Amino acid sequence: MIRALLLLLLALAAAGSVRADCPPTPALPSADQAATWAAKAPDRGLLWRISRDGHSSYLYGSLHVGKADWAYPGPALRAAWAQTEVLAVELDPADVGAVLAALPKAAPLPPAMARRLDTQARAACLSPDALGALPVMLRLSMLTLMEARRDGFDAGFGQDVMLMAWAKSEGRPVQSLETVEEQLLALAPEAAELPAIVDGTLRQLQKGQMREPLRKLSRAWSRGDLRALADYPRWCACADSPAERAWLKRVNDDRNGPLANRITALHGAGQNLLVAVGALHMSGPQALPRLLAQQGFTVEALLPAK
Secondary structure, X not given: OOHXXXXXXXXXXXXXXXXXXXXXXXXXXXXHHHHHHHHHOOOOOEXXXXXXXXXXXXXXXXXXXXXXXXXXXXXXXXXHHHOOOEEEEOOOOOOHHHHHHHOOOOOOOOHHHHHHHHHHHHHOOOOHHHHOOOOHHHHHHHHHHHHHHOOOOEHHHOHHHHHHHHHHHHOOOEEEXXXXXXXXXXXXXXXXXXXXXXXXXXXXXXXXXXXXXXXXXXXXXXXXXXXXXXXXXXXXXXXXXXXXXXXXXXXXXXHHHHHHHHHHHHHHOOOOEEEEEEHHHHOOOOOHHHHHHHOOOEEEEEEOOO
16 A cells, blocks of 8 residues: 555655664665576466456456565566566556645544554654654554564565566556555545554554564465465454454455456456456455456466466
């Protein structure tokens, strides 16, 4: 969600952090490492061929964070890339200015909540002042990304970032499936839900309980384990209250119908697409592959390989 903004602000908010307990800044690979990883990259994630109207596109379930050696496509994804001409993503974050301009002014938080957020920001070596103008859910997202760094994960190594960099290097068109405003609207909880959601996330961070669900999610994604992904609300510790469950449904399941409609429209216009959407959108009763099958696509699973 709003990856370019978060990556930019992480760099700004964490600039100058040198404490020994700070989440480590990810190290970029050397040229030799990058060449080795690119040559030997295995298949990861989930991939489907979706066919309708006499031609095929591909649907890839991505992960928005990754490790340095994950930022390279495996054989199946390379083959799908070679058979397509357009990359479609949830949101093309190339224009960070547009994202910043679209951000609503952050509403004042209750003092106790604001103090807890500031405390957690300092623990993550982020400047509270740099986060203060952001909507609260983006602040929590940044804190989560910083916690992920403790296990070597970073948004800069996410599969969607890798694919967009690949598209840019080749001059491939990139289509957004959503607008900035739509993503921000989906991300914002109802006012009555906000205290429980903020409290739940901060409790996870304060107790050090965020890292294991992130590790489990990454393992499930890497092996293409749809069953584990479908059970995410049961083990993520992020859907324990009615407010958290309602927000998770809105930010994930409720977006799938519009995403499916836009994929169908782009494919119907004759474009051969590689569609990269977060892997959690591929699971559950409103899973994107299921919705696309209902719209007349022949859907063939390619990853994980049978």
